[in-house]
Amino acid sequence: MTGETAEHTVDGRDTAVVLLQDVSVRRFTTDQVILDGIDWSVRAGEHWALLGANGAGKTTLLRLLGALMHPTTGSVEVLGARLGRVDVRELRARIGHVSSAQRVPENLGAHAVVLTGHTGTVQPLWRMYDDEVRQRAHELLAEMGIKELADRPYGVCSGGQRARVLIARALMADPALLLLDEPFNALDLPSREDLIEALHQLAEGRPRLATVTVTHHLEELSPVVGHALLLREGRILARGPVAEVLTDYRLTACFGRPITVARREGRWAAWSGRSGNARPETT
Structure with a gap:
């Protein structure tokens, strides 16, 4: 295992945004181990990629970070609050969570969707949005490069536009995570690249914001992603700086087939061939 150890500082010094210590999750009905012995910390301003094969435990780990579930054993601290000793409803309001599976009314305009991030609701609660809140929603749309979509129904936005609307919505709570x-x-290639650029600019404009991105594709990682965690069968295979973790050897071990990795100008690519060193054909 590489890299980061779980450290926790006090007395006003920098505190881990996320701190997991010996965390395990079991499914009570079958006693299946989903996560086992997870130690991990994420600090302010760090950007992590979370990778692993289907069934590795990525979704469960993300649910712990989002205060959507509790561990079976071990401790989980998010934004300085330990799960089991805090009102998780209040904690969730301080965490930005974006998923393409989120329920969003198709007829709502993008500005209205962003406003719902202020109240943490699916439908707008119009009486809760004063002029300052409404202006903030417009500013976040502009920050994500989609201010012209304010009145466009969410249902007719492209996939890339929807993703940026949801990120703007998540930012309404001014989250630290x-x-x-x-x-x-x-997403198609242009939409993917637009979103990567938007996330890059977001990170540069918010130096204290920490992010954790679940993905199956290294090509989707922004150059600002400086750390990675690999999960295999519920255990951490490697964690730490991307240059140490995203290697041929470790990704091959993580996914169980020969994988070759390349990095160019901060962007990643990965592929698999019969011999593990086959490269994509070029013309």
Whole structure:
């Protein structure tokens, strides 16, 4: 295992945004181990990629970070609050969570969708939005590069536009932690690149914001992603700086087939061939 150890500082010094210590999750009905012995910390301003094969435990780990479930054993602290000793409803309001599976009324305009992030509701609660809140929603749309979509119904927005609307919605709470659950799902190449650029600019404009991105594809990682965690069968295979974790050897071990990795100008690519060193054909 590489890299980061779970450290926790006090007395006003920098505190881990996320701190997991010996965390395990079991499914009570079958006693299946979903996560086992997870130690991990995420600090302010760090950007992590969370990778692993289907069934590795990524979704469960993200649910712990989002205060959507509790561990079976071990301790989970998010934004300085320990699960089991805090009102999780209040804690969730301070965490930004983006998923393509989120329920959003198709007829709502993008500005209205962003407003719902202020109240944490699916439908707008119009009486709760004063002029300042409404202006903030417009500013967040502009920050994500989609201010012209304010009145466009969410249902007719493209996949990439929807992803940026949902990120703007998540930012309404001014979170210290932003969880991105496969935000690039089903995006075409231009939409993917637009979203990567938007996330890059978001990170540069918010130096204290920490992010965790679940993805299956290294090509989706922004150059600002500086750390990665690999999960295999519920256990951490590797964690730490991307240059140490995203290697041929470790990704091959993580996914169970030969994988070759390349990095160019901060962007990643990965592929698999019969011999493990086959490269894509070029013309």
